[in-house]
Amino acid sequence: MRLLVKAPAKINLSLDILGKRSDGYHEIEMVMTTIDLADRLELVPLEEDRIEVTSQSRYVPDDQRNLAYQAANLLKTKFQIQQGVKISIDKAIPVAAGLAGGSSDAAAALKGLNQIWGLHLSTNELAQIGSEIGSDVSFCVHGGTALAQGRGEKISPLPTPPNCWVILAKPEIGVSTAEIYKNVNMKNVVHPNTKAMIKALKEQSYEGICNHLGNALEEVTLKMYPEVALIKEQMEKFGADAVLMSGSGPTVFGLVQHDSRLHRVYNGLRGFCSQVFAVRMLGH
Numbered sequence: 337m338r339l340l341v342k343a344p345a346k347i348n349l350s351l352d353i354l355g356k357r358s359d360g361y362h363e364i365e366m367v368m369t370t371i372d373l374a375d376r377l378e379l380v381p382l383e384e385d386r387i388e389v390t391s392q393s394r395y396v397p398d399d400q401r402n403l404a405y406q407a408a409n410l411l412k413t414k415f416q417i418q419q420g421v422k423i424s425i426d427k428a429i430p431v432a433a434g435l436a437g438g439s440s441d442a443a444a445a446l447k448g449l450n451q452i453w454g455l456h457l458s459t460n461e462l463a464q465i466g467s468e469i470g471s472d473v474s475f476c477v478h479g480g481t482a483l484a485q486g487r488g489e490k491i492s493p494l495p496t497p498p499n500c501w502v503i504l505a506k507p508e509i510g511v512s513t514a515e516i517y518k519n520v521n522m523k524n525v526v527h528p529n530t531k532a533m534i535k536a537l538k539e540q541s542y543e544g545i546c547n548h549l550g551n552a553l554e555e556v557t558l559k560m561y562p563e564v565a566l567i568k569e570q571m572e573k574f575g576a577d578a579v580l581m582s583g584s585g586p587t588v589f590g591l592v593q594h595d596s597r598l599h600r601v602y603n604g605l606r607g608f609c610s611q612v613f614a615v616r617m618l619g620h
């Protein structure tokens with residue numbers, strides 16, 4: 337049996353930090369959605385009892401540091417699986433970009449191996465196992481659009497946003513999520529209005545979504561990496577309807593509803609940023 341699984345990236349439409357926890361994590365509240373930019377995993381069972389991970393990207397580890405490896409290993413240990421697997425990752429999502437590429441690969445591996453090894457685990461059970469790998473893995477198991485709470489592992493589904501383009505631009509830097517969270521000063525946090533974002537989604541108000549995009553980590557990353565602020569400015573200048581940094585960054589995304597504007601924003605950014613994508617949100 338050979339299985340192909342898609343692993344889509346996510347963006348954070350809003351990200352709020354409610355406080356610092358005693359376990360080293362932050363209590364957060366995020367509205368997230370999956371987008372049509374995806375890695376592709378090929379899973380092939382091996383006779384030998386070992387996990388093999390390969391990818392064409394030099395930034396992706398091919399050993400136990402790979403989150404897809406960790407997903408396979410966790411299932412093997414929990415369910416005493418004595419079969420191996422070869423995981424080949426065709427990487428399309430930029431690495432260390434705030435787009436949850438690694439987490440989505442882990443989620444895709446969990447879903448695919450659930451099938452290959454006949455484990456019959458539910459989505460909630462897979463999401464629970466995923467949370468042991470990383471805070472964003474639970475959301476990636478569910479996919480779609482959702483509110484994520486706790487350290488990111490408590491998922492409540494939300495309606496798909498109204499149809500629009502998402503233009504992504506990633507500067508030539510990778511950002512460490514841990515480093516950005518470490519530099520958060522709770523006194524300076526600018527809180528987005530999560531309730532208003534949820535209301536906008538429920539009312540299918542594109543304008544409401546644009547008005548309430550907000551990310552409490554943005555200020556920290558922008559201060560450390562001024563090139564991210566520059567991309568934000570450019571995206572606004574070229575006419576995106578609303579612009580925000582995704583997750584801990586450095587990827588910046590802009591929402592655009594009309595095709596005529598899409599080309600202006602996309603081409604404008606291509607001029608000084610090598611990684612630019614124009615995609616749809618998933619669900620359309």
Ligand SMILES: C[C@@](CO)(OP(=O)(O)O)[C@H](O)COP(=O)(O)OP(=O)(O)OC[C@H]1O[C@@H](n2ccc(N)nc2=O)[C@H](O)[C@@H]1O
Pocket residue numbers: 348351360361362363364366433434435436439469470471472473486487488513514517518582583584585
């Ligand atoms: C910021 C976000 C927003 O979606 O995503 P990315 O920018 O990484 O894509 C997430 O909160 C990242 O989730 P994820 O990348 O899975 O984080 P983890 O591996 O669990 O944690 C990495 C480190 O980030 C910090 N961390 C993470 C989550 C959280 N709620 N509080 C934290 O303080 C901790 O220092 C932790 O050691």
Ligand SMILES: Nc1ncnc2c1ncn2[C@@H]1O[C@H](COP(=O)(O)OP(=O)(O)O)[C@@H](O)[C@H]1O
Pocket residue numbers: 395396397401402403404425430431432433434435436437438439441442511513583584585
């Ligand atoms: N399958 C994977 N794809 C990408 N990065 C991975 C993977 N597994 C582990 N990593 C490691 O995770 C780090 C964060 O990567 P990624 O998930 O792409 O970013 P982010 O947390 O910003 O969304 C990378 O620096 C990389 O070393």
